[in-house]
Amino acid sequence: MFSYRHAFHAGNHADVLKHTVLIALLKHLTLKEAPLTVIDTHAGAGLYRLDGDFAQTSAEAADGIFKLWGKNELASVLKDYLEVVQSFNAQSKALKVYPGSPFITQHLLREQDKLKLFELHPSDIKALSGNVEQLRAGRQIAVIREDGFEGPRKFVPPPARRALLLCDPSYEIKSDYAKVQTLIAESLKRFATGTYAVWYPLIPRPEAHDLPKRLKTLAMRAGKPCLNLALTVKNSKIISAVQSGADVAKRPGLPASGMFIINPPHTLKASMLEALPQMVDILGQDKHAAFAVD
Numbered sequence: 460m461f462s463y464r465h466a467f468h469a470g471n472h473a474d475v476l477k478h479t480v481l482i483a484l485l486k487h488l489t490l491k492e493a494p495l496t497v498i499d500t501h502a503g504a505g506l507y508r509l510d511g512d513f514a515q516t517s518a519e520a521a522d523g524i525f526k527l528w529g530k531n532e533l534a535s536v537l538k539d540y541l542e543v544v545q546s547f548n549a550q551s552k553a554l555k556v557y558p559g560s561p562f563i564t565q566h567l568l569r570e571q572d573k574l575k576l577f578e579l580h581p582s583d584i585k586a587l588s589g590n591v592e593q594l595r596a597g598r599q600i601a602v603i604r605e606d607g608f609e610g611p612r613k614f615v616p617p618p619a620r621r622a623l624l625l626c627d628p629s630y631e632i633k634s635d636y637a638k639v640q641t642l643i644a645e646s647l648k649r650f651a652t653g654t655y656a657v658w659y660p661l662i663p664r665p666e667a668h669d670l671p672k673r674l675k676t677l678a679m680r681a682g683k684p685c686l687n688l689a690l691t692v693k694n695s696k697i698i699s700a701v702q703s704g705a706d707v708a709k710r711p712g713l714p715a716s717g718m719f720i721i722n723p724p725h726t727l728k729a730s731m732l733e734a735l736p737q738m739v740d741i742l743g744q745d746k747h748a749a750f751a752v753d
């Protein structure tokens with residue numbers, strides 16, 4: 460357990476999708492004056508150096524944020540995403556720092572909002588606490604060393620009954636898929652009007668393909684709208700291509716991922732329909748690159 464370190468993956472195509480959606484959700488939810496609570500069930504370290512050892516070893520950001528960097532004429536949600544990432548690199552023209560979900564969220568929160576961050580990895584919780592301390596945000600941000608599948612329940616529903624719960628586990632263990640489902644099912648029972656956003660990998664594993672279907676069933680049973688957004692950047696059968704000696708990347712990497720949103724803002728689908736074809740064009744690695752909106 461806990462071999463996953465997000466620093467290897469920061470800024471990859473999955474982060475581009477996840478963080479673009481996260482920013483669109485936050486921008487919409489902060490339009491109303493009433494306080495918002497954001498619960499980040501699997502927070503990571505919060506900030507990542509793209510010129511550091513972890514990111515350089517995997518080079519995943521090269522196929523993600525670096526491909527978008529400096530691009531013009533983008534869909535509005537992609538412009539918003541780039542603007543947020545740029546704000547963390549204001550000192551230098553080059554892209555060196557990548558904000559994770561805690562810092563992206565903090566960047567968009569107002570004084571009246573709260574942020575609850577859950578993390579369990581001993582190194583990442585230390586890095587996250589240190590990074591958050593520098594913000595001097597006081598009681599606005601809580602860094603909580605507890606299981607992100609269990610701890611968030613105590614904040615649902617929050618006092619002002621407005622919340623966004625981002626569930627972004629590492630799916631290191633097969634049981635993570637069922638735990639996501641249980642967390643969302645129980646949260647929906649307690650607080651059916653909250654906004655829930657679940658990131659999931661699209662890999663050749665039945666649990667991964669079943670998760671969005673199961674989340675859709677939960678939303679339908681609760682009578683709540685939902686939106687499933689998926690981005691494929693390359694062929695998922697790349698491993699067998701490597702085995703057969705074909706000329707493809709040695710490091711198979713993640714071929715596709717999705718974001719499942721329950722109670723999405725009514726504007727999200729149209730915004731993502733504008734952005735996803737551009738993401739396919741810019742981030743796609745082979746002819747299998749595609750998007751899906753359901």
Ligand SMILES: C[S@@+](CC[C@H](N)C(=O)[O-])C[C@H]1O[C@@H](n2cnc3c(N)ncnc32)[C@H](O)[C@@H]1O
Binds near residue numbers: 465502608629
């Ligand atoms: C995909 S990363 C999170 C990335 C982050 N949400 C972002 O977008 O920047 C998943 C994180 O979950 C942490 N983690 C794994 N199991 C956990 C658990 N049961 N509770 C809380 N955090 C956990 C891992 O240490 C890792 O940092």
